[in-house]
Amino acid sequence: MFEARLVQSSILNKATNAIKDLLNEATWVCTESGVQLQAMDTSHVSLVSLNLLAEGFDKYKCDRDLVMGINISVMSKLLKCxxxxxxxxxxxxxxxxxxxxxxxxxxxQQKKSKYVMKLMNLDKEYLNIPDIDHNCTIRMPSNEFSLICRDLSQFGDSIDITCIKDSVKFSTAGDIGTANIKFTKMSSEDNKERTVKVEAQKPIKMTFSCRYLNLFTNATAFSPRVSLFMSPNVPMVVEYSIEDVGNIRYFLAPKIEEENNS
Known part of the structure; x- marks a missing residue:
């Protein structure tokens, strides 16, 4: 038997909104430690990893591991009720x-609504994500990251992210021109929520799809800050915390030079 209770139903609503444009369906794995989802997007370009910890729920009970195939679109519509x-x-x-x-x-307690949704038969796809000591970590306001992805996508299909010591530059180029946005070290501690922090062990430059980065920013509602983790030749990790419940992470492989030059 599985039973989980959340005083804030908006958390699940935000979760489905954050993944519904990437996933049509996915397997939810419920264990005594919480609920996990891992799935490749429909184009098999990015990976979504959602983790909701048992202690983040107001009530949580899972007698034995349970695997549920969920239609994300249907669940999203249901949660809007x-x-x-x-x-x-x-x-x-x-x-x-x-x-x-x-x-x-x-x-x-004046109103109580009950909805029963049919589950799907899906192959359990749980990928082993190795722990990596990333060369570069960027922590910044999630709204700022969302604006950068939106604005630069007006100029090109890809975004170059360049980190040097304690600075980061987002840039793009297209038929109509070029654009770049740069952040350098901020010494002021007056507004930590607005601070962009960069830690780069060595200079790094990687190129990513604007389309996918914009889809990742659907999780902006979860957290005032977002973390980006980069290392050469491995997917970038874009991570948002989910209040006190868990986190959602997106993995996106960089574009290779041959693609950039084609």
Whole structure:
């Protein structure tokens, strides 16, 4: 038996919004430690990893590991039936069940809604993601990162991210011109939430798809800050924390020079 309760139903709503443009369907793995999702996007270019810790729920019970195939689009529509500002959400599923139940309750307990969604038969795809000591770490306001991805995508299809010591530059070039945005070390501690922090062991420059970076910024609502982790020849990691519940990470392989020159 699986049962999980969240006082803030908006957390699950934000989670589905953050992945629905990348994934049509995905396997949710429920264990005693929490709920995990790992899946390649429909084009097999990026990887999404969602982790919701058991202790982040107001109530969490999972007697045995449960694997559920979820239609992300249907789940997203279903969660929109909740009142994010008021409703408490409870999720239930029996062992070996072919359905999952969502119960929305207003805090005044005047209204209670119940929705039962059919599960899908999906192959369990859980990839082994190795731990890497990344050469460069960028921590910045998530709204700022979202604006950079949006603005630079007006000029080109790719974004170059260049890190040197404690500075980072985002740049692009296209038929209509070029654009670049640079951040250098900030000494002021007056507004730490607005600070861009860069730690680069050695200079690094990598190129990524604007389209995917823009899709990743759908998770901006989760956290005021985002972390980017880069190392040569391995996928970049874009990570957002989810309040006190867990995190969502996106992995995106860099574009190679042959692609850039073609």
């Amino acid at each position: 909740a009142n994010d500002d008021d409703d408490v959400i409870t999720i239930k599923a029996k062992d070996n069940a072919d359905t999952i139940t969502f119960i929305f309750e207003s805090r005044s």
